[in-house]
Amino acid sequence: MPVEIQRRQLLKALAAAGLLTQLSPLNGWAKTAGKPLYIDGLSFLPEDLADLHASKLDAYLCDISAIEAIEQADGTTNYKRTYNACVKSIGEALERVNANPDKLILGRSAKDIQTAHESGRTAVFFQIQGADCVEQSIGQDLNQVDEFYERGLRILQLTHHYGNLFSGGALDNDGKQGLDLPLTQAGHQLIDKLNSKKMLIDVSHSSPRSALDTAKASRAPIVQSHGAVRAIVNHARCSPDAVIKAIADTGGLFGVFMMTFWLTTDHTPTTEHYLAQLKHVVKVGGIDAVAIANDYPLRGHENLLKLGNDNGEGVKQYVEWWHSLRARGVLGFDHEPQHVVIPALNHIERMERIDTALFQAGFSSSDRAKIMGGNWQRVLTEVLG
Numbered sequence: 020m021p022v023e024i025q026r027r028q029l030l031k032a033l034a035a036a037g038l039l040t041q042l043s044p045l046n047g048w049a050k051t052a053g054k055p056l057y058i059d060g061l062s063f064l065p066e067d068l069a070d071l072h073a074s075k076l077d078a079y080l081c082d083i084s085a086i087e088a089i090e091q092a093d094g095t096t097n098y099k100r101t102y103n104a105c106v107k108s109i110g111e112a113l114e115r116v117n118a119n120p121d122k123l124i125l126g127r128s129a130k131d132i133q134t135a136h137e138s139g140r141t142a143v144f145f146q147i148q149g150a151d152c153v154e155q156s157i158g159q160d161l162n163q164v165d166e167f168y169e170r171g172l173r174i175l176q177l178t179h180h181y182g183n184l185f186s187g188g189a190l191d192n193d194g195k196q197g198l199d200l201p202l203t204q205a206g207h208q209l210i211d212k213l214n215s216k217k218m219l220i221d222v223s224h225s226s227p228r229s230a231l232d233t234a235k236a237s238r239a240p241i242v243q244s245h246g247a248v249r250a251i252v253n254h255a256r257c258s259p260d261a262v263i264k265a266i267a268d269t270g271g272l273f274g275v276f277m278m279t280f281w282l283t284t285d286h287t288p289t290t291e292h293y294l295a296q297l298k299h300v301v302k303v304g305g306i307d308a309v310a311i312a313n314d315y316p317l318r319g320h321e322n323l324l325k326l327g328n329d330n331g332e333g334v335k336q337y338v339e340w341w342h343s344l345r346a347r348g349v350l351g352f353d354h355e356p357q358h359v360v361i362p363a364l365n366h367i368e369r370m371e372r373i374d375t376a377l378f379q380a381g382f383s384s385s386d387r388a389k390i391m392g393g394n395w396q397r398v399l400t401e402v403l404g
Contacts, residue, residue: 054075054136055374055387055388055391055392056077056132056136056388056391056392056393056396057074057075057076057077057370057371057374057391057392058076058077058078058079058132058310058311058391058392058395058396059074059076059078059079059080059311059312059313059370059395060079060080060242060244060245060274060276060310060311060312060313060395061079061080061082061146061223061244061245061274061276061312061313061314062076062079062080062081062082062313062314062315062316062317063081063082063083063316063317064081064083064112064115064116064143065316065317065318068119068122068123070316070317070318070367071122071123071140071141071317072122072139072141073317073367073368074141074317074367074368074369074370075368075370075371076141076317076370077132077135077136077141077142077392078126078131078132078135078136078141078142078143078144078392078395078396079141079142079143079144079313080144080146080174080244081112081143081144081145081146082146082147082148083105083108083109083111083112083145083146083147084100084104084105084108084109084146084147084148084149084152085100085104085105085107085108086098086099086100086101086104087099087101087103087104091181093194093347095343095347097180097181098179098180099149099151099179099183100147100148100149100150100151100152100179101151101152102151102152102153102154102155102163104152105147105152105167106152106166106167106170109145109147109167109170109171109172110170112145112171113125113145113170113171116143116171121140122140122141123140123141123142123143124138124140124141124142124143125142125143125145125171126142126143126144126145126173126399126403127171127173127403128399128403128404129396129399129400129403129404132396132399144173144174144219144399144403145170145171145172145173145174146172146173146174146175146176146221146244147167147172147174147175147176148176148179148221148223148224149176149177149178149179149183149224150175150176150177150178150183150185150186150209151178151179151183152167153167153175153209154183154184154185157184157205157208160212161208161209161212164209164212164213164216164218165216168216168218172218173218173219173403174218174219174220174221174244175213175218175219175220175221176221176222176223176224176244177202177206177209177220177221177222177224177225177229177233178224178225178229179224180224180256182200182226182229184203184205184206185202185203185205185206185209186200186202186203186206186222186225186226186229186233187199187200187201187202187225187226187228187229188200188224188225188226188229189224189225189226189255189256190255190256190344190349191226192344192347192348192349194347194348195347195348196347196348196349197255197347197348197349197350198226199226199227199228200226200228200229201226201228201229201232202228202229202232202233202236206229206232206233207232207236210233210236210237211236214237214238214239217239217402217403217404218402218403219239219240219241219242219398219399219402219403220233220237220239220241220242221241221242221243221244222234222241222242222243222262222266223242223243223244223245223246224256227258227259227261227262230243230258230262230265230266231261231262231265234262234265234266234268234269234271235265237269239269239270239401239402240269240270240271240272240398240401240402241266241269241271242266242271242272242273242274242398243258243262243263243266243271243272243273243274244274244312245274245275245276245312245313245314246258246273246274246275246276246281246312247275247276247278247281247282247296248260248263248275248296248299248300250299251282251283251295251296251299252280252281252282252283252284252351253350253351254281254350254351254352254354255349255350255351255352256281256351257281257351258273260303263300263303263304263308264303264304266304266308267303267304267305267307267308270398270401271308271398272304272307272308272309272310272394272395272398273300273304273308273309273310274309274310274311274312274395275293275296275297275300275309275310275311275312276312276313276314277293277312277313277314277315277319277320277360277361277364277365277369278314278359279292279330279358279359279360279361280334280337280356280357280358280359282296282361283295284354286357286358287358288330288358288360288361289361289363290361290363290364290372290373290376292361293361293364293373293376294376294377294380297309297377297390306386306389306390307389307394307397308394309389309390309394310390310392310394310395311370311373311390311391313369315360315365317367318366318367319360319364319365319366319367319369320333320359320360320365322336323359323360323365324365328360328362328365330357330358330359330360330362331357331358333358333359333360334356334357334358334359337356337359338356341355341356370391373391374387374391377390377391
């Protein structure tokens, strides 16, 4: 039996027996005494750093990427995380973290989570939502990956919405229908490079086929840091069960995010709809494969907050983009979006409210500990060290 398969089976067996969560805090999996451990799958550095304490987050994957708007041949716009944009943005983010050591810790290894928890600070693990930023180094041993690593990057998402030189994207289309493109040869090289660097691979926004290819190729756990379930909302941006299962089988996890037009097609989104997504991931991948994600600022969707969480008004900013994908036959855009947020969770205390909802729904304390942060801590320990 290959060593990698043995490792994955051992991790799953330990998790199933509850042994991983019984290890000491120094090993990174224990539920800490006092305040619960809260880790989020994706947010951003807040303008007001007081939001860090208010959110009660011990750590989160922090998107520090910057974009350039690229008009594509078909007339649609792709927002690419280019090298020049991201080198500048990661430098600015690192400067801000270093200037605020009383509030922030740059997450380089999973040990930084425990340090943050014990000191009342927040560990931020730099993430870029698209490997476009390293495309120029495909012929140079992907040395731009090394450069970003040295600047603090620890998580790299393969692509964003549309495919690039590495991966197919969830919204790729030929003008008449959606596509499901595979991981490219360069994509396989990138997976090997990220594994060697001990960087976490994120398949959010990838096509299902590319995500499945990545799960098969990676020697370490992979994640979908932020996404939703296609079995609940039949949409190209949502993941089929096969992808959720494949991610779980690597020892990785699936983070459920806050964008409600991908959480439910019901008219009024509620916390129950969010819990339904979590429960489905548990059903498909197991309790060790599910986690919380955001994809909005720590406070929540800023425009919706200004509108008093008026979803009917707030969704208008998405309609033009939504209709442009409908015209191109992309799965799920035939349904008219009706909302953007769950009002009760579009709040700085979102994590605590989700934890309470899980308790009220009958989740055990050990399962809640995994969902709210333990699973992220385990994966980051396994991949980053």
